[in-house]
Amino acid sequence: MSIIENLAPSELKKLRNKQRKAKRKAEQESALQAQVQVKREQHHKARQQQEQGDPEAPQLDELIPDKLARAEDPLEQALKFLQPLRTLAADRIDTHLMAFEIYFRKDKPLLMLQSIKRAHRLDPEHHHLHDCLLRFQGWLDDNLASLNPAGCVDVLDSLRDGDFGPCEKEIEQYIEACRKKFPYAIAFKPASELSALADDHVAADEAPLQPKEIAVNN
Incomplete structure (x- = not known):
């Protein structure tokens, strides 16, 4: 059995994040490096063409200080x-x-x-x-x-993906802060509360219709 197979899920996730980075x-x-090489070759070719008097040779960029300092x-x-x-x-x-x-x-x-x-x-x-x-x-x-739940979820995803390094404690604190600011946002509710909501939803779907509800539906 390899060392990777013995790693805990959290450690394996960290390892994979490091490998990806x-x-x-x-x-x-x-x-x-490839981009630098291409630029170097283009510049060298253009200079050779100019030295040989080729009228169709591309003009080399002039290093004009004012132009470089005032980019659009x-x-x-x-x-x-x-x-x-x-x-x-x-x-x-x-x-x-x-x-x-x-x-x-x-x-x-x-x-x-x-x-x-x-x-x-x-x-x-x-x-x-x-x-x-x-x-x-x-x-x-x-x-x-101007904060909104969608933006906070994006931040949470980045934290969980390890973009800021290992920060399990900070993730919990962040979720708690978001839960207080957006108490009805499902993304920040604990698993136990989501399970209870799901059970309530199923129970409501399976409950028999009352006479008044039957009359309304008909």
Whole structure:
């Protein structure tokens, strides 16, 4: 019997999450290297064509400082810059602090939280991290009224999938907080309460119709 077969379900889930993330990271690094190689070859070919006086040769991009500094979609350009950093410099806290700044401006709370957790794991005492935590709390206070069950379920799914690492205790606390805010949402009810609701529903379906109900149905 293999070691994997002896693992508890929770440990097996963690192992599979790590394997998926490792595979995804390897694929991203491979794709990035391939992309860099293609760009290098295109640039080299274009330069050769220009040197040979080919009138149809594509023009090389000019590095104009003002144009580069004033992108029409700065946040999207920042995201493109961030992706290889998250792959190749995931062990640097500046990568995750920058990610927070981008997602804060894009109003992406789940990704803000992910960036904060990754930064905290690297250096919980970093002065900029403290500032990010305060701003994140302020964002939550300002946007708490707009929370809805569907969005909270998405967060719960991410927590259960291990996107933020092992956090079983935090999951229970999160479910309890959601249950208090949305007491009628089935997604946050405990299994025992769901079972009781199902039993009540079956009992209601099987109950004989009363004379008044028969008259109404006829």
